[in-house]
Amino acid sequence: MAKLNAPGSARNDPAEDAMATVLRAEREAREAIERSKVEASQLAEASRSGARAVAERTERRIRAAVSAFERELAQRLGEIDAEAALIAAPHELSGDELSALDRAVRAIARELTGARP
Numbered sequence: 001m002a003k004l005n006a007p008g009s010a011r012n013d014p015a016e017d018a019m020a021t022v023l024r025a026e027r028e029a030r031e032a033i034e035r036s037k038v039e040a041s042q043l044a045e046a047s048r049s050g051a052r053a054v055a056e057r058t059e060r061r062i063r064a065a066v067s068a069f070e071r072e073l074a075q076r077l078g079e080i081d082a083e084a085a086l087i088a089a090p091h092e093l094s095g096d097e098l099s100a101l102d103r104a105v106r107a108i109a110r111e112l113t114g115a116r117p
Contacts, residue, residue, distance in 0.1 A: 093101065110116070
C-alpha cells in the first residue's frame with residue numbers, strides 16, 4: 001500500500017484522499033474534545049468559585065443580621081431589667097400619699113359596711 005498523500009506521489013488516489021480527510025477530521029475532533037474538556041473544567045471551577053463567594057457573602061450577611069439582633073435584644077433586655085428594678089424597689093409613701101391612702105381605705109370601709117359618710 002502506498003503512503004497516504006506522500007509528497008511527490010504522482011498518484012492521486014481518491015481512497016487515499018478520503019482516508020486522509022477522515023484521519024484529519026478524527027484528529028481535529030480529538031483536539032476539539034480536549035479543548036472542550038479543558039473549557040468545561042475551567043467553567044466548573046469558575047462556577048464553584050462563584051458559589052463559594054456567594055456562600056461567604058451570605059454567611060457574612062447572616063452574621064451581621066444576627067449580631068444586630070443580639071445587640072438590640074441586649075439593649076431591650078437591659079431596659080426591661082432597669083424597669084423591673086425600679087418596680088421592685090420599695091416605695092416610701094409621702095405624707096400626702098399616706099393621707100390619700102387613709103381616705104381611700106375609709107371610703108371603701110364605709111361602702112362595704114354600709115355606713116354613712
